[in-house]
Amino acid sequence: MTIRTAARGRTAATAAAVCALAVALTACSGTTKNDAKNDAGGAAASSAKADPNAPLKKNLKMAFLPKQINNPYEKIVDDAGIAAAKSFHGTAKEVGPSDASASSQVSYINTLIQQQQDAILVAANDPNAVCGPLKQAMKQGIKVVSYDSDTAKDCRQIFINQASxxxxxxxxxxxxxxxxxxxxxxxxxxxxxxxxxxxxxxxxxxxxxxxxxxxxxxxxxxxxxxxxxxxxxxxxxxxxxxxxxxxxxxxxxxxxxxxxxxxxxxxxxxxxxxxxxxxxxxxxxxxxxxxxxxxxxxWNPENLGYLGAYAAAALASGQITGAQGDTFSAGKLGKFTVGKDGEVILGKPTVFDKTNIDQFHF
Known part of the structure; x- marks a missing residue:
């Protein structure tokens, strides 16, 4: 927490100095054009530099925010993500509303910001209703990953899509x-x-x-x-x-x-x-x-949660920024590449029928 706070202070000081220098050329109102893009959230990813060889940070804190807390499918996804976090010495939890209304997730995001999570993973009930607090999270250095159901593109760094x-x-x-x-x-x-x-x-x-x-x-x-x-x-x-x-x-x-x-x-x-x-x-x-x-x-929902956790960890560790072409390793699932608009695709769905359904237990 102290490291993040200090970093924000240095960033603010640097921005103030740049602004003072630029005042002779432009009307500096406290926000440069680049800052406005960064405040929007999504564009900030392309301005940072990824280091695919950086090690995953230890003791990362992340939270899964599903559409609703009692959804059996989302429970499978989130439990798998929580277990994956343990494999890289992080901690994860699931929090969320009992209903899937458009604005029900907002208060949870605000609480997670206050808790200074390293990453928030959200399955959005509405692509825009969650944008305000998610942009605030990114401004404070918290990484945002959407999974299963995307937010608007400038409200997160990565979208984990279960399939095309x-x-x-x-x-x-x-x-x-x-x-x-x-x-x-x-x-x-x-x-x-x-x-x-x-x-x-x-x-x-x-x-x-x-x-x-x-x-x-x-x-x-x-x-x-x-x-x-x-x-x-x-x-x-x-x-x-x-x-x-x-x-x-x-x-x-x-x-x-x-x-x-x-x-x-x-x-x-x-x-x-x-x-x-x-x-x-x-x-x-x-x-x-x-x-x-x-x-x-x-698709396999356990793999979706597992991939989400590793993507969030890669973001928080600086391995990726969400830019197209970034690559990262997702443990047992192998290597993944970030596509257009920060999308990472898990894979093709499986068709279940009488011939194969007993081979699967989730």
């Missing part, structure tokens, strides 16, 4: 299209209306549907279950009541797909309405084995 957003969105349409013979009405059961990842995937789903091979398929509704089990269950019921001839539902959220499967499993629609989307094997095993769901997709 385009691959996820298009593949979900491809899968359900094949399952329903490329004919009929479909609906989407999403999480919250502002969830960055959900909306990005849905945009790619809509783009995929423009392909002529889907001319006999129609997206009739995007419903929102707010990553709440009961609301997602009710939204599934509402979709089937509103569209009794519905052929398929895509739910790109682990809470939503499990709730929808539970509803279908005990209804007359079982075996008649196709359900696809993103889920965890442990949640979906029963429904795959009893025929309610033929298949679904996901």
């Amino acid at each position: 957003s385009e691959d996820i969105g298009r593949s979900l349409i491809q899968h359900i299209g094949k399952q329903i013979g490329y004919k009929g009405k479909i609906a989407i059961l999403s999480a919250t209306q502002n969830a960055t990842n959900q909306n990005t995937w849905i945009d790619f789903m809509k783009q995929e549907l423009k392909d002529p091979k889907y001319k006999n398929m129609k997206l009739v509704k995007v419903a929102y279950g707010d990553d709440d089990d009961q609301k997602s269950f009710q939204q599934t019921q509402g979709l089937l009541q509103a569209y009794p001839d519905l052929k398929g539902i895509i739910s790109p959220t682990t809470v939503g797909i499990a709730a929808a499967a539970r509803y279908l499993d005990d209804s007359s629609y079982k075996g008649k309405v196709v359900l696809n989307g993103l889920g965890t094997p442990n949640q979906m095993r029963k429904y795959v084995k009893d025929g309610t769901v033929e298949q679904f997709s996901l």
Whole structure:
């Protein structure tokens, strides 16, 4: 803590001297053009110099801030990240709200700033609602990593993306299209209306549907279950009541797909309405084995949390800045390269069905 405070003091003193020198040339109002960019957060990464050979710092403190604290999927991600931190002698914790509303994460970020964490990892409920406090965190030297659901690009240094957003969105349409013979009405059961990842995937789903091979398929509704089990269950019921001839539902959220499967499993629609989307094997095993769901997709959430922890540590240790082309090692997962806009991609999702679901336990 003392080192960080002293560094901030030296930075402020240097900035004041530069400002005084520049006053003859420009109207110095306390913020230069570069400072404004740095205050925005994201652009600061490109101005710093990475040292990929720098050792990981010891005793790093980091916190995972999920969309909501009781989300089973996010719990898997965060627990894996917390365990990963121990492997490089850091400490990590999970904090967060019990609801997934747009502004629910803000107070937690403010508290983490006060605690002077070395890094904050956030799965954003809204890409912009968290930006103010995250920019304040970065101004104070705290590294910010988004994972699972991104913030606006200038509100973090790195985004850990579970897979290519385009691959996820298009593949979900491809899968359900094949399952329903490329004919009929479909609906989407999403999480919250502002969830960055959900909306990005849905945009790619809509783009995929423009392909002529889907001319006999129609997206009739995007419903929102707010990553709440009961609301997602009710939204599934509402979709089937509103569209009794519905052929398929895509739910790109682990809470939503499990709730929808539970509803279908005990209804007359079982075996008649196709359900696809993103889920965890442990949640979906029963429904795959009893025929309610033929298949679904996901990446390994443990690896997502593990990668997030190592990316945060690499940032805090100066190995990377978030600039495109930066490289870092993520322990057992190997080497990763930072892509455009600070994005690091974990890998391609896995499709689960009766043939392989018992090989996975998460």
